[in-house]
Amino acid sequence: MEKLIQEHRKRFGEFEVIDFVDEEAAARLRGHLDVEVPLELHWTWNYGSEVQELRNLYEKGKVNQWNAETDLDWSIPMSKDEWVVSPEASMLAQITKLMGKDEATQKAAAFDEINYVLSQLLHGEQAALQLCGQLTNVCTKMDEKWYSASQVIDEARHIEAFAKLLERKMGTIYPIGATLKTLLDILLEAETAQKKTLGMQTLFEGMAVGIMDMLRSECRNPLLTETLRRVEQDEARHAAFGVLMMRRVVREAEPEQKHEMEDWAFSILEALNANQQLDMLHLLGPKYGIDPEQTARTFVSLPNFAELNSMAYMHTVVPNLRKLGLITERTEDRWRAVGMMVDSPAGVKGTPLPLVG
Ligand SMILES: [Fe+2]
Ligand SMILES: [Fe+2]
Numbered sequence: 001m002e003k004l005i006q007e008h009r010k011r012f013g014e015f016e017v018i019d020f021v022d023e024e025a026a027a028r029l030r031g032h033l034d035v036e037v038p039l040e041l042h043w044t045w046n047y048g049s050e051v052q053e054l055r056n057l058y059e060k061g062k063v064n065q066w067n068a069e070t071d072l073d074w075s076i077p078m079s080k081d082e083w084v085v086s087p088e089a090s091m092l093a094q095i096t097k098l099m100g101k102d103e104a105t106q107k108a109a110a111f112d113e114i115n116y117v118l119s120q121l122l123h124g125e126q127a128a129l130q131l132c133g134q135l136t137n138v139c140t141k142m143d144e145k146w147y148s149a150s151q152v153i154d155e156a157r158h159i160e161a162f163a164k165l166l167e168r169k170m171g172t173i174y175p176i177g178a179t180l181k182t183l184l185d186i187l188l189e190a191e192t193a194q195k196k197t198l199g200m201q202t203l204f205e206g207m208a209v210g211i212m213d214m215l216r217s218e219c220r221n222p223l224l225t226e227t228l229r230r231v232e233q234d235e236a237r238h239a240a241f242g243v244l245m246m247r248r249v250v251r252e253a254e255p256e257q258k259h260e261m262e263d264w265a266f267s268i269l270e271a272l273n274a275n276q277q278l279d280m281l282h283l284l285g286p287k288y289g290i291d292p293e294q295t296a297r298t299f300v301s302l303p304n305f306a307e308l309n310s311m312a313y314m315h316t317v318v319p320n321l322r323k324l325g326l327i328t329e330r331t332e333d334r335w336r337a338v339g340m341m342v343d344s345p346a347g348v349k350g351t352p353l354p355l356v357g
Contacts (some may be wrong), residue, residue, distance in 0.1 A: 001263055004271040005182055012293075015300040015338070018139055018179055018274040019281070019293070024254070026178035027038060038191055041137040044145075051279065053244050054143040060335065061237055068161040078169040080111045081234055082186035090114070091277065096199040096288050110287050114224075115166070116280050119174035120161040124204060127184040128238075129155035131200045138193045147241055154234045161227050169223065177279030180304030183268055194249045199259060202243025202324070203268055205318060209235045210315030246324050262326045266334055274307070276300060306339035314345035 003009070006020050008025070020026045049055040050321035073107035078084065081104070087093045090110035097106050107231045132155055132319060152197055155169035166173045176184075186197035209232060214341075216228040278297065297307065325336060 002185070002265065003274075004267050005179065005274075009274070012197030012297045012300050014021075014174070015166070015276075016274060016302070017278060017296060018271060019278045019296075020178040023282075026279070029178045030175055032185070033180075035185055035188055037134065037189055039134055039137055040191075042140045044140060047142055049143055050141050051143040051244075051248075054141075054147050054241070057237060057241055058143065058150050061147070061154065061234075062157045064233065064237070065153075066157070068157050071230065072161065073223060074164070074168065076221070078221050078223055080190075082221065083107055084111050084114050084221045084224060085215065085218045086220060087302055091295075092284060092288060092290065095191070095290055099289065101288070102161055105288065109284075111170070112284050112287070113280070114215070115172055116174045116248065116284060117169045117211070118162055118166060118182055121170070121208065121212070122159065122166060122173065122178060122186065123176040123180065124208060125155055125158040125162060127188060128200055129159060130207070133190055134310050135193060135196060136189070138196070144193075144245070150242070151238055154238070158231050158234065161231060162203040164280045165224070165227055166177055172187045173281065177297045178274070179271060179275040179279055183271060186268065187238075194246070194261075195264070197242055197249075198246045198265060198326075200267060200314065201267060202246055202320060203242075204324075205235055205242060206320055207269070207272070207312060209239050210317065211258060212310040213315060214312060219285070243320055244325065246326070250324050250326065258325065259330070262328065262331055265321060265326050266331055269313070269340065270334070270338055273338055275311070301341075306336070306342050307345070310342045310345055313340040 007020075008018050008020050010017055010019060011017070085244040087097070087110065088107060090113050092109035092113045096109045097313075101109075129152060132148045132151040136145050136152065136349045139145050139148060163173070184204075187196060187204070190199055212228050212232045212235065216225055216232065218230065250261070252259065276296045277354045278292055278296050281290065281295055284290075285292045285295065299309075302308065313335075318327065318335065327341075332341065
């Protein structure tokens with residue numbers, strides 16, 4: 001199986017990373033604003049409900065709407081002088097502490113790291129908005145079109161919430177990481193509704209739920225906590241759509257098509273994992289005297305690397321793929337080999353998707 005982003009891969013010991021050391025290549029990717037998308041548009045004359053579980057999800061979305069401007073308390077301050085998350089939750093805070101830097105520097109480093117993570121989530125929200133807009137065209141059933149349309153407004157609200165948080169409270173929107181931009185373009189360019197849904201709702205929104213949930217549990221700023229809580233509630237619905245939609249697709253797929261989906265899912269998340277935060281470390285590390293490559297090398301060679309690294313994957317996306325039959329005996333060793341799957345995950349509270357199962 002061909003791995004993605006071959007041209008930026010190299011080895012750190014046993015582990016193969018994706019490292020955009022060449023900032024020009026990253027800038028070129030970010031500058032690629034007009035993406036050619038092959039899109040099939042389908043009419044349907046069946047206005048009644050054909051997929052009850054999707055109709056239910058659409059109804060749920062309607063009653064759980066919220067307003068990013070009025071439902072969040074924007075008077076709550078947020079600054080580099082506070083711990084926005086607990087020190088243990090920030091890689092940069094931990095490293096600066098080990099380097100003997102003072103607490104003010106550690107707090108600033110944690111703030112910057114969270115600022116970066118939220119910026120990436122914001123860019124991901126924009127991709128979700130555009131992809132769901134595509135789904136309203138490409139999906140064949142009215143229930144799917146209605147659901148996708150409801151997700152479009154959710155994603156617009158998430159962009160609003162994160163952009164306002166970044167602009168009003170954190171002061172910076174960091175550029176999208178090159179690895180993330182590459183992978184999001186692959187999802188947006190995918191030809192079929194099935195691939196788009198697998199890529200966005202199952203893989204990326206499954207990851208987003210994991211990351212947001214883990215971040216929220218370490219969060220010390222009430223505005224950030226509440227923003228994440230509200231966005232996460234919507235995201236759980238979106239990831240549930242991914243599972244419900246893909247469950248039907250997988251059930252109807254030929255073995256060969258199933259293998260293809262299984263391999264594709266792995267290749268997307270393997271590439272995300274292969275970056276090992278190097279895009280972030282190149283941008284923020286030097287400011288604090290942190291060597292990006294050395295940091296990533298140290299992390300991937302830790303004896304408990306897989307246990308730590310797998311947390312975000314084991315939270316939602318890996319259990320969901322397993323239930324869908326898109327991680328099987330044929331492929332699970334690949335997930336283990338790169339530290340995305342372990343038998344007894346650390347700190348995993350179980351899937352937040354009651355709909356799955
Ligand atoms: Fe979202
Ligand atoms: Fe979403």
